[in-house]
Amino acid sequence: MTTFNRSKSFNQKALGVGSPRSLSFGTSRINRSSSVSHCLRVLVVIGSLFSFFIAIGGGYIYVLPSFTQAFHGYGISKSNDSIGDCNVFDGNWIVDNSYPLYNASECPFVEQGFNCLGNGRKDEDYLKWRWKPKNCDIPRFNIYYILTLFQNKRIVFVGDSMSRSQWESLICLLMTGVEDKKSVYEVNRNKITKRIRYLSARFNSFNFTIEFFRSVFLVQHAWMPRHAPKRVRSTLRLDKMDDISSEWVNSDVLIFNTGHWWVPGKLFETGCYFQVGNALKLGMSIPAAFRMALDTWALWVQNTIDTNRTRVFFRTFEPSHWSDQTHRFCNVTRHPMSETEGTDRSLFSDATWEVVKKMTVPVTILHITAMSAFRSDAHVGKWNDNLSIADCSHWCLPGVPDMWNEILLYFLLYQP
Secondary structure, eight states: OOOOOOOOOOOOOOOOOOOOOOOOOSSSSOOHHHHHHHHHHHHHHHHHHHHHHHHHHHHHHHHHHHHHTTBOSOOOOOOSSOGGGOOTTSEEEEEOTTOOSSOGGGOTTSOGGGOTTTTTOOOOGGGGEEEEESSSOOOOBOHHHHHHHTTTOEEEEEESHHHHHHHHHHHHHHHTTOSOGGGEEETTOOOOOTTOSEEEEEETTTTEEEEEEEOSSSEEEEEOOTTOOTTOOEEEEEEEEOTTGGGGTTOSEEEEOOOTTOSTTTTGGGTEEEEETTEEETTOOHHHHHHHHHHHHHHHHHHHOOTTTOEEEEEOOOOOOBSSTTSOOBOOOSSOOSSOTTTTOOHHHHHHHHHHTTOSSOOEEEOOHHHHHTOTTSEEETOSSOTTSOEEEEEOSSSHHHHHHHHHHHHHHHOO
16 A cells, blocks of 8 residues: 655664673782773763763664654644544644645646635735644645655546635745645646546656646536436436546546535535436435435545555535525625534535445445634625626635645655
C-alpha cells in the first residue's frame, strides 16, 4: 500500500568496548605502573561511552526532523489521548490570527464566485477561525514536506461543486510553498468554472497532479428511456456508476462526495427520475435512491480500486444555512453559530456511515457535517459572481474547505 509516512532510517553500529585487564592482588603492595595503566583504561572506557552517546544524540537530531518536518509550529496539546487516538471531528472553532493560510486573489485556482473578499465582503472575522478537536490539535503542516510527499502521486477529487471548492483550496494551500507559481497550471489551460467536468492542476516541479471530476450523483445520469411517461426527461441509473468512473482508477488518493444534488429541485422538478436495470422507479424516495447509489459506489470501490495503492476517502454532507426551506433567503452571520440548530445531522451522512461500515475494503470517512454546521458566517452569501442571487450553500475561500484539507492531510500522515 502506498504510504504517506516517511522517515529516515538511522543505523548505528554498536561500539565494541574491550574489558579492562584484571588486576593482580598477589601482594599487599599495588604496583604504580599497573595503577596508572588501570586509570588510563578507565578513561578510555569513559571516553568511548561518551562518544557513543554523542553519536546516538547526533543520530537522534538527524532523524527527528523527518518526523517533525511534516508539521511546524503546532504544539500538540497535552491530553490523555495520543494524536493517533484523537477524534478530530469532535471539537469547536477557536480564533487563530495566523489564518487565513493563503490569499484567494493571489491564487489563480480560486474561481471568482468563491473569492468573497475579492467580491466586496468587508469583514474578515470569518477568516480567523480554526477547528480545535477536544483532546488534541490538528498540526499545522509544513508545505514543502507535503509537496515532496505528493511527488509522483495522483490526488483525485470526485463529486459536486463542494468537492471542486476543496480541490481549489488544496491547490492554493500547496501553492504557497512553490517558488515558481507558473510551474503550477491547469493541464488543459482551462479557466476554473463550474461548467467543466474535468480539471487537473499539475505541480510540475514535483511531478504530481490534483484532479477534479464533476460527478454530482456518482452514478450514471442517462437520457430518457424509450416509452417513458412524458414527465420523465432523464434518469439516474442507480445500479451503474458514472460513465467516467474508469478515469478515477489508478489514483493514489481518492476523495468522494455527493449530496447537494439529491433534492427534488435537481431531480423530479427537472424531470429526472430513478432507474434500476430497465425498470423505472417513479415512486422511489430520494433517501432510498441515495442509499442504493451508495451501495453501487461501495461495490465499485471493492471490485475496482486497489486499496493497497489508493487511499479512499468519502466526505460527508456539507450543511447549508438558508433562512427558509425555499433557499431564497440567505443570512450570513458575522460569527459562527453557538448552536447547530439541527444542521449537524444529515440523512445523507448517516447513510454514508451505514454503507461504509459494511464495506470489505478500508475507506476513511471525513465526517465534516457537524463541524461545518457551526459556520453560518463562512458562506458565499451575496459576495459571489452573481450579485442577484445569494448563496448559503457554497463556502468562501479561504475558509471552511481549508480545514477539511487540513484534516485530510492529518489522516494521510497520522492515520495511514
